[in-house]
Amino acid sequence: MLPPAPVPDAVTAPGGFLLVLSIAVPVAGVLLAFVLGGRWVRFVAFTIIPTMLAIVAATVLVLPRSKGPLIYLLGAWTPPLGVALRADGLSAVMLAATAVVISAVSVFAMTEFRPTTAAPRAPFAFWILLLAIWGALNTIFVGGDLFTLYVALELLTFAAVPLVSLDGRPETLRAALRYLLFALLGSVLYLLGTALLYGRYGTLDIVLLSRRVSAEPGPLIAVALMTTGLLAKTALFPLHLWLPPAHAGAPAAASAILSGLVVKGSFFILLRLWFDVMPALPGFAASQLLAALGAAAILFGSVVALRQERLKLLIAYSTLAQIGYLFLIFPLALNASGQLDHGQALAGGLLQAISHATAKASMFLAVGSIYGALGHDRIIGLGGVARALPLSVLAFALGGIALMGVQPSGASLAKDLLLEQATSTGQWWWVIVLQAGGMFTAAYVVLVLAHALAPSDLPIALAGDAPRSRDLAALSLALCSLSLGVVPWEHYLPVPHGAALRSFGLDALFKFMLPAMGGTALAILFSPWPHRLAHSATWKTLTRGLGPLRRICLDFGGLVETGDDGLRQWTTTGIALLLVTLLLAAAMFTAN
Template identity: 55%
Template sequence: MTQLAAALVPITSAGGYLLVLAVIMPVCAVLAMLALNPRYSAPVAAVTLAAGLVVSIAIVVKLFRNGTALVYVVGGWQPPLGLTLRADGLSATMLAMTAVVITAAGLFAQAQYGLVLDKRHGRAPTTFWILLMATWSALNVVFLGEDLFNLYVALELLTFAAVPLVCLDGRAATVSAALRYLMFALLGSLLYLLGTALIYGRFGTLDLRTLSGISDGGPAVSAALALMIAGLLAKAALFPLHLWLPPAHAGAPAAASAVLSALVIKAPVFLILRLVLDVAPPEAAQFAGQILAIMGASSILFCSVMALKQARLKLMIAYSTVAQIGYLFIVFPLAAGDGELPAWGTIAWTGGALQLVSHALAKAAMFLAAGAIAEAFGHDRIAELGGFARALPMSAAAFGLAGLSLMGIPPSGGFIAKCLLLTAAVVNGHPWLAATILAGGLLAASYVFRVIDRALATPATPIQIRTAIPRRMEMTALALAIAAVLLGFVPLQPFAFLQIGRADAAAMVAP
């Protein structure tokens, strides 16, 4: 371990300061909002959203030009005493995706809170902006962190920023949903922390780059990984640990639901991916991948059926979230790789990453469109929304385009992702996963077309709009849905950008 640690000494790279900006800027925005008059919260958030989007794009461009990971050694202290921030291709993709979705949610929220002029600078909008910025910073730490305990702190910050977003309206139902979410999240944190303690007791370090050299850690490592992954599964709401998600996401404000569904539950999924591929010994990784794939397939089938049964639009979308998350877990056995081809060199790796991004864009678009619909008509009961496309054509178009991605219909990003996963399942001899992918697409088509049918129906009585919706609210959802479709032009092959920062890691741990 000493020679391995010496070989993995990180050095701050040119442009590494961008990683610090990605984490610090939202925190500075929170401090400014707390210090200034509430009327300045929205302008501060707007400036931060624009700056954060620029920084995330700069990180992607820097990686693309250099072809190597960006690293920043915090305070100049080397691990294990110090901390590092590191962005590889997947991390940079997550940062950019997060910036895009949070910017869209912020634009939607500004328009929504502006519907009632005397409340646009009230307690709820101010609290929303503070929590949104805190959520953004915590997400960026999760995607950039390299220390298991530092990642635990980031997960806790994310939990305590995300949970209040569920109950901003103060209704009893949303408070109950938020408390259930909190209980699952705290249980997950406890399991993750216990696993972290076992890892530290066994190896004396929590640095992921150092731990990536583990070849066999014995029962202690297996137990630690099992605890940590179980805790993260509770936070990710994978079936059967999904009970908290539907009421929480369905009851939250639309902008908050978009962030929770598209981004917050992706953070534990990202960490599970790192634990299985970067830390777990090969035998343990293979076993864990099979278990996760079974849970993912169950999630796809069961929660798709539950989505089909829902009477409320947002509740249907929430169950769809749990179902679509399942696709990210069937990636593990498909991207297992072999001695010659690493996991990140497989088409399943690209397919999983595309599914992650396309789902985030499509699901955020769906929740924002559903929010506009609920705001306009005063409810989101599907049976009573006949003909809503006539009143809100862009919201109906956003929902339909996002649905294309969920169903896996060309030329959407979801089609490319599911096509790559389906190909990997057939080639690698996993017919049951191939059947699950096809069945999930058919079930998604069932609940998406159910809403589209109501949107295009001719109601017996003209549908009444309670509140006029600003066009920019609808355009925000539509832009995200179009982005999810445009992802379908990604080439059907392992995407080189996603491999940046991965091959060098393999070389460094090679004997």
């Protein structure tokens, strides 16, 4: 078989060198920090951060002025002999979101990871790993071939795993090891798929593959293997074995990066694979399967989150639920000819991803401030914390409100786009899932705020300092997520002009009241940790008619929690991994 011809329009575009800088600068920062040593690592990091912000800002400004995606040919060799870096609107959005989140997390981490002679290793490791994650993520966002994406994904994994165990506790070491082993298993599946594609077509360049791939057994099996491997790295239900202990056990700054950004890397590669490499191959059944797993993630993650005693575990399980939201875009993006379309569904998914990145990072940072000040994160012990730590609670509340989809948040615009697409394609069942997901999101936000706003029986004695910079970093991310809906996304994503502003008024009030009221009801029904005023006359009057229903919901929640414990065992997860691969392959063979 002859190798594919070079891409005729693959030439380095003006501004394409910015793509190289977006990768090379954080990598250079890592190397420089190793050379200078631990005393200078923070100085290096805070030199790299503004430089990277300028590079990303320039990329975002240059892209709309170019005639197409920004392209840079490494060594001036065109694919398939060379490697191309490419950045389109999806890349620009993710580059910008990553820069914003990492910058805010760095401000938060200034006080926690200050180089000291007593404990020099953790600060040195954190700043090195943060820059490495930034470089790996940027490589994923601008990589132009599947093998480059594989290398970047592995670098991301090996940089993210040590973040879990920075404190050196045995339980975090176990969580990190579990994360590493399961991520490597996903990498093996992805690499097997790329080997099949390369053996069939002689290239892994995304543009070349999109022109040559066809509905043959080899490519279909490759897609199933690669998809399952990426699902394992993204921690989509039921392949979430590693996520709760890893995200809940890591330091707050590390949890914000893991939850907000790291899981988005593998999800972005999945978008490239399905939407750009082979948009016609997956078919209706396979896309519905992914969305069904996403819906199950929303239900399981939300119900288990409502049953947690610790605040960080609650947010970790809410991340599992929010990941499920992202996979609803696949059936909604199918057009009449059965191809995945770069339309409103994809735009809604990307907006949901960056909204989740900013809001969830804000919530983890806020919880980190609360934990540092109180010395614990027990939900039932949060009484009076709103008065003692008002900015921390405000940041958590605004981040949660942004995730609920309140105007003018990015999640609200994303939800509108997905609802419109579900209605126009006649897939009413995903409308129910989208609305229920918003209510469940509101439920655990309401639950936490009910305890935080309640008065405390005893004066709160703060166990540590609460630096203002930490709260401001968390608050800035929450406000960013809350205002993403008014950004002119039409320059980068297929979002209708003025879509963010057309729902203000009574519609916006209804969109707030529906999840807020539904979430309050769900919090009462599913949470075994009710408000501290549970024995008051008001509470008894409110729940007088809900006693039997609440018992049913609590029993159901217990079953879900028990099922989650079983699913996060190695044997069960291995079986689930095999079943997902077989089901995906069968669905694709049926469609083709």
